[in-house]
Amino acid sequence: MKHALLRNAFLLAALAPQAFAAPAQEKLITVPTLSMSSQDSQLIVAPREIRTAGPRGADELWFGNARVTIPSAYFSVSTMELKFGSIEQTVRTTTRGKLADSQSDARLASIEVFGQRIEDVHLGVRFEKFDLAEMHKVEKDAAFMSNAFTSIEAFNAKRGNVLMAMARSAVRHGSRVVIDDFSLSYKNFRARMTGHFGLRDASEKDLASVQQILKKVDGRIEISVPAGIPRAMCQAFVHTVPNIKGTGMERWQQQQNCYQAAMTKIVGEGWARMEDGVLRSTIVISQGNLNVNGKSTKVNLSAD
CATH class of the missing domain: 2.40.128 (Lipocalin)
Incomplete structure (x- = not known):
């Protein structure tokens, strides 16, 4: 359900x-x-x-x-x-x-x-x-x-x-x-x-299956996330997870480590770019291909 x-x-x-x-x-x-x-x-x-x-x-x-x-x-x-x-x-x-x-x-x-x-x-x-x-x-x-x-x-x-x-x-x-x-x-x-x-470029023949229609989907998404959000999420994570212990300074360092790890994953691997303290990403879907911030990735063309 x-x-x-x-x-x-x-x-x-x-x-x-x-x-x-x-x-x-x-x-x-x-x-x-x-x-x-x-x-x-x-x-x-x-x-x-x-x-x-x-x-x-x-x-x-x-x-x-x-x-x-x-x-x-x-x-x-x-x-x-x-x-x-x-x-x-x-x-x-x-x-x-x-x-x-x-x-x-x-x-x-x-x-x-x-x-x-x-x-x-x-x-x-x-x-x-x-x-x-x-x-x-x-x-x-x-x-x-x-x-x-x-x-x-x-x-x-x-x-x-x-x-x-x-x-x-x-x-x-x-x-x-x-x-x-x-x-x-x-x-x-x-x-x-x-x-x-x-x-885009879809015809009546493409209506034969959902999978074929999904290959014709054409779209663009713009996402902006202030860097303060992942930083605040790391702070909340360190303060709420029971098994994370330590002094105030140690917890602060754990927050910094969490944030840096997130930025390495998001920005370092090319999923978003940092502009004036804001994470920005452009997602383009075209003819079965997905491009995230200029980075191509596979699309699971499934109706489920």
Whole structure:
């Protein structure tokens, strides 16, 4: 179950137009507390409020504005627990003939994990030129994925349908996903990522398999992480790991060693470059090849 939950997060934003379908132009939906547990995991989501406003299309698709508010959420497995602060997401979907554009803006107040706190997580995403006919074909699958926490097998069965519908739309209309901002704060330092994804030189023949479509993915991501974040993480690590002992000076030296080891790995091996105290990296995905900060690496072209 935990894998389905984690992989559902990004698709939730992508599928928001279908998930927020409502039987009236304006509607307020309150979803009661969701609580699920298994042998080694537990999920609790506080009561959610979904507010929608917009016209209905010629079929079952709805357009306009939607807003989701979740006061808090809690997720745990045998090895860790995650505590989420308030979550707010707004979605605006508009049509252009037979195509639709959707813009999603989600903000998470905080995440607590392993005694550390990440704050003000923001994700702004645009989905451009998606085929309304394809959206209609997978409307039920999309709603299922957005609203249900289910088994890995059931999630994957629906996910394949939705991903192929998005691929068909991209092949025929040049649809793409734009990440305007994905950012978060840790110890008063803010990391940020922007980027875009689409298909390049793809044809109807490539739709025969997911693996072939993945080879046509074309995208670019820009990442910036203040050096203060890995430094603060090393400080937290030294102070929280029970078997790390020593005087104040010895612990300080251990923090420095941890930070230098991280920089040797990240910068020394070419995964990022340091510019004015900020780690920066450019990731380019093109025709099955992945290039990180000018460094080529292999890509596992798998749908799993």
